[in-house]
Amino acid sequence: MSADGGLERSDAPAPAGTSLADAFADWKIRRLADPRFRRFAARFWPTRFVARRAAADLFDLTAGFVYSQVLAGFVRLRLPGLLHAAPRRLEEVAARIGLPADRTERLLEAAAALGLARRRRDGRWGLGERGAALVGNDGVTAMIEHHALLYEDLRDPVHLLASDGETALSRFWSYAARDPGAAGESASYSALMEASQAFVADEVLDVLPLSGHHRLMDVGGGTGAFVAAAARRSAGIGLILADLPDVAALARTRLSARGLASRIRVHGVDVFADPLPAGADIVTLNRVLHDHDEPAALAILAAVRAALPAGGTLAIAEPMAGTPGAERSGHAYFGFYLLAMRQGRPRRFEELARMVEAAGFRRVRERPTATPLLVRVLCAQA
Secondary structure (H helix, E strand, O other), rough: OOOOOOOOOOOOOOOOOOOHHHHHHHHHHHHHHHHHHHHHHHOOHHHHHHHHHHHHHHHHHHHHHHHHHHHHHHHHHHHHHHHHHOOEEEHHHHHHHHHHHHHOOOOOOOOHHOOEEEEEOOOOOOEHHHOOOOOHHHHHHEEEEEEEHHHOOOHHHHHHHOOOOOOOHHHHHHHHHHHHHHHHHOOOOOOHHHHHHHHHHHHHHOOOOEEEEOOEEEEEOOOOHHHHHHHOOOOOOOOEEEEHHHHHHHHHHHHHOOOOOEEEEEEEEEOOOOOOOOOOOOEEOOOHHHOOOOOHHHHHHEEEEEEEOOOOOEEEEOOOOOOOOOHHHHHHHHHHHHHHOOOOOOEEHHHHHHHHHHOOOOOEEEHHHHHHHHOOEEEEOO
């Protein structure tokens, strides 16, 4: 640092051993960090479009929280369904959502800028392309509303990083684990879990052939959205759901209401204290491991390995860090969500593969999904 407290400018040659790629990246960063170069690049016609794009990207990072709150308001006021039913005049929208017309217009204009809404040529308001993706997508809308807890924890990100204290998210999840039925009433826990599980179940089952297996066990299966989807896909396969006893009780109720009580065996079990039920030749872990720190994740894998016969299949389905095209969601989004939850972390496919092999599995491979941003699938053999 310089005497006046500013950052020193370094044009020193790269240390010995620095790769050519790193040396070029370091040179580029030094240029971009120089205000004089940025002014030049913004005015020089071959580079000005790149410079303007970089400035816009930085602004979007700065304004991202505001964008997310526009989305939250759009969803909380049930505007996706209202605008999907029919295009509406501003005054009608305002009357329906209970806001003054000028404030409603401000929200709709903001939503239109984000692609959630669209002002038609006749002046009425309808859905935009991004807004249309919310219609009938209960998992996404449940997560958007749930994120109010995450935003509360992120009000001071430095404090979140520096402390190990309780957070809004950790309180929510610990309460849900103790009493999922009550949490469902007060914070839409069961609806959140069921809806969010449902929107990845088909992605997983599309790449996970069940025809060669006689019984599937979903460990940490919540209220049964995944095993219910598996039951629809394969009439012949036996199904087991294993989760904590209180969650299992809720799953029995939900599955019975769907007419699946006789088709799916539900076991209340603490995977850290009790052996998993035997009899399955394929075990799925749907978005389970990334919620746990290393020792707990390895214990879960060991319990699954003990429950599977030789040649049985393990399938891990979860979003993973380092996914091409979805790098931000891995370490930025899931990294901070799990930090606020106070357990777990995003892992790369290679990290999961090493853990799986350490637990005694072999022939680790990936089954590519259609939307790897949401979920990727790792398979291995016992």
